[in-house]
Amino acid sequence: MxxxxxxxxxxxxxxxxxxxxxxxxxxxxxxxxxxxxxxxxxxxxxxxxxxxxxxxxxxxxxxxxxxxxxxxxxxxxxxxxxxxxxxxxxxxxxxxxxxxxxxxxxxxxxxxxxxxxxxxxxxxxxxxxxxxxxxxxxxxxxxxxxxxxxxxxxxxxxxxxxxxxxxxxxxxxxTLAPAPPVDPAGRDFLVPDRSYLQPWLSTYTVGGRPQPVTYVFTSLGCTSRCSFCSIWPQRDGAYLQRDVDSVVAELASLTEYEVIRWADANSVVDLEWTARLLDRLEAEGIRKHFVMDLRLDTAAKHPGLIARLARGGLKVVITGIESPRAEELKRYNKALDTRSITEGLKVFADNGILLRANYVVDPDYGPDDFAALADFATAHSTAYAGYTILTPMPGTGLHRQMRPRIVDSDLAKYNFFNCVVETRLPLDRFYEEAGRLWAIRTGDHVIS
Ligand code: B12
Ligand code: SF4
The missing domain is CATH 3.40.50.2300 (Response regulator)
Structure with missing residues (x-):
């Protein structure tokens, strides 16, 4: 076979x-x-x-x-x-x-x-x-x-x-037989075999560095419920965490990779689990550069843990600010407030962590909304910021909600870089405004 x-x-x-x-x-x-x-x-x-x-x-x-x-x-x-x-x-x-x-x-x-x-x-x-x-x-x-x-x-x-x-x-x-119960982060976890990628390994690089990068997932699913997101519906809202030993063993096996991006929706959910992982990495002498998705309110609430993560190899954090407006955050079901944003940004900066923040651009934005987002992003600028377009990903609550406004059903455009619903501004103008936002950032880092 x-x-x-x-x-x-x-x-x-x-x-x-x-x-x-x-x-x-x-x-x-x-x-x-x-x-x-x-x-x-x-x-x-x-x-x-x-x-x-x-x-x-x-x-x-x-x-x-x-x-x-x-x-x-x-x-x-x-x-x-x-x-x-x-x-x-x-x-x-x-x-x-x-x-x-x-x-x-x-x-x-x-x-x-x-x-x-x-x-x-x-x-x-x-x-x-x-x-x-x-x-x-x-x-x-x-x-x-x-x-x-x-x-x-x-x-x-x-x-x-x-x-x-x-x-x-x-x-x-x-099929007629019942589906077997599966536990993909626990009993049924299998270490992804990256050796299949060997012919293309030289392409697995970022930021001009020659060493390849890889992803490791320590959990599947998400505990949050953002309306635009497919990650939690994919696993029906479940959050499945691997055990520390299996993560340590996988990291230890990744000798050819120096930079590890955690593929989790949110890399720190259970603080005690994270502390145990850091203990074990230290004890085993595993030193890598880590890139993680972390929430700003986690950093604001737990600065000590962020400092420890930084000592343990955390170099880059990707975080969703999504919107400066409470009304939009509420609509997206994203629990974040301006104070946590400001405090979280400071905690990451104090620990020398390079931050890449993401904002969601609503197709309903007019000139004033773009100006307000630009002002906020300038006042809270990070090493790198992304401005992706609110996209009703099929299978999400947002898709059901926005369906009547969808004007483009070509799935190839459903990657957050294209607008698939009607816009308030003429489409070209909308893209120009959104494209201009990408220049707002601090410093001269390029992390891609
Ligand atoms: C790793 C990753 C990537 C990698 C690899 C993707 C690839 N296939 O080459 C890279 C970095 C290339 C990537 C790129 C993109 N990604 Co991506 N990515 C992820 C990430 C972080 C983890 C996915 C993962 O590895 N999960 C763990 C594995 C074990 O789960 P899994 O893939 O679902 O696989 C399980 C099952 O689905 C199933 N399965 C999977 N495949 C198959 C195949 C067969 C035959 C079978 C039987 C079963 C099966 O079994 C697997 C084992 O349990 C997720 C976010 C997340 N945290 O989930 C986003 C995510 C999947 N990406 C997403 C997107 C949109 C993209 C981009 C298009 C754009 C972007 N802004 O990120 C780009 C691609 C375009 C570009 N310009 O490069 C979205 C997808 C949304 C959607 N509804 O389509 C996600 C969910 C992120 C998000 N914020 O919404 N991505
Ligand atoms: S956007 Fe992030 S925090 Fe919100 S549900 Fe998706 S993965 Fe979770």
Whole structure:
């Protein structure tokens, strides 16, 4: 049994970048770099029963920008070495490209079993009702994918594999067997095997440094409930934390990576857990540079912990300020106040931590709103700030709420860099105003 797993390419759409003034251009993200941890986990789950190979199309296009289109690339790969099953991981903006990949597979060989998994397949399985998709694996799919591969290898019946959605004419239906309970951060945790990324490792760099960077997740899900966010709906509001030993063991194994970005929604939730992790890292002599997503109110409330994290290797923090306005924060269900913002910023600065803050730009913004946001961001400027567009990601409460205002349903544009709902200002003017914000920052750091 041969399994081929494919990480789709980035969406090329970035209207913010297209409209940003030259002085802001180098700060608008164009190429985020990080491992497809989900797919690398799925690879580990399947390999006892199959020969697993891997294609990272993001890395491939970073290495060879003129490489053939994803469909052509996959077609020639499949012709050269036909697999029995192809699996693709999906987020919203990579769905059109991922589906094209599966269509190319079916065009070469209709008998290859095609499988869709990942966040978007979990939140919106209906988007995968397509002749090119045989099976959808919603949720944390390692256990289910292992059972699927095992059953296919043995020529068994798919209905004995619980937790699948299988194509049945023009709909997807759940398989008959019950879905197995899974514990992806605990009992069923598998260390993602980053060695599959070796051919593209030289592309896993940021900020001009030669050493590769990687992500490690210490938890899945989120305890907060921001209305625009897909992370908590993906796991139905659950927050699943790994145990300290397993995180320490994974970090110890990452000898070729100096910079580790924590892939958690929020890197500090349980203070006692974090303190234990720091104790263990110190005891084991594990020294890395860490990049974490942290909340400003956590920093404001626990300056001692932030100082300890800084001593333990925390160099960069990514944080959501989202909006300076209480009314907007309330609408986004983001519990943050101006005092925590100011105090939190100070705590990070006092500890020499480079801060990247993110604001959400509402498509309803007019000139006064842009001016107010610019004033606030200037008064609270950070080493780097991002201004992404409020986007109704499919599967979120915001999507249900904003549906009547959606004017662009092309999922490739659902990456926070494009506006997909009607704007109050003419669209070009909106993008120009939003693009200009990206120039507001302090210092001369570029962390991308
Ligand atoms: C790591 C990461 C990345 C990496 C790697 C992504 C990749 N595939 O190459 C990088 C840095 C490249 C990246 C890029 C982007 N990302 Co990103 N990323 C994440 C992050 C931080 C962690 C995801 C993760 O690893 N989770 C842990 C793993 C284990 O979970 P998982 O991936 O869901 O996998 C499990 C299941 O889904 C399933 N599964 C997954 N794939 C498959 C495949 C098969 C076949 C099967 C059977 C099962 C299966 O099983 C896995 C194991 O349990 C999340 C935020 C978060 N904290 O969750 C955002 C997130 C996924 N990213 C997001 C976005 C929007 C992007 C960008 C488009 C833009 C941006 N602003 O970040 C860019 C890409 C564009 C660009 N210009 O570069 C959004 C997606 C929202 C949505 N609804 O689509 C998220 C949720 C962040 C957010 N704030 O909303 N990202
Ligand atoms: S935006 Fe951040 S804090 Fe809010 S629910 Fe999403 S991951 Fe959690």
């Amino acid at each position: 041969k399994v081929l797993l494919v990480n789709p390419p980035r969406s090329p759409h970035n209207a913010l970048r297209d409209h940003a003034p030259p002085e802001a251009l180098r700060f608008v993200h164009s190429r985020l770099v990080g491992p497809p941890l989900g797919l690398l986990t799925i690879a580990v789950a399947a390999r006892d029963d199959a020969d697993v190979s891997f294609i990272d199309l993001k890395g491939e296009y970073d290495l060879h920008p003129d490489a053939p289109s994803p469909a052509d690339f996959i077609r020639s790969r499949i012709q050269a070495d036909p697999p029995d099953l192809v699996g693709v991981t999906f987020i919203a903006s990579e769905t059109p490209a991922g589906l094209d990949i599966l269509r190319a597979v079916k065009a070469v060989s209709p008998g290859i079993v095609t499988v869709a998994g990942g966040l978007h397949a979990t939140l919106c399985p209906e988007d995968f009702v397509d002749p090119a998709v045989d099976i959808v694996v919603p949720g944390d799919g390692a256990v289910v994918f292992r059972n699927l591969v095992r059953t296919l290898a043995a020529g068994g019946d798919l209905d004995t594999v619980g937790g699948l959605l299988v194509r049945d004419g023009d709909r997807l239906r759940p």
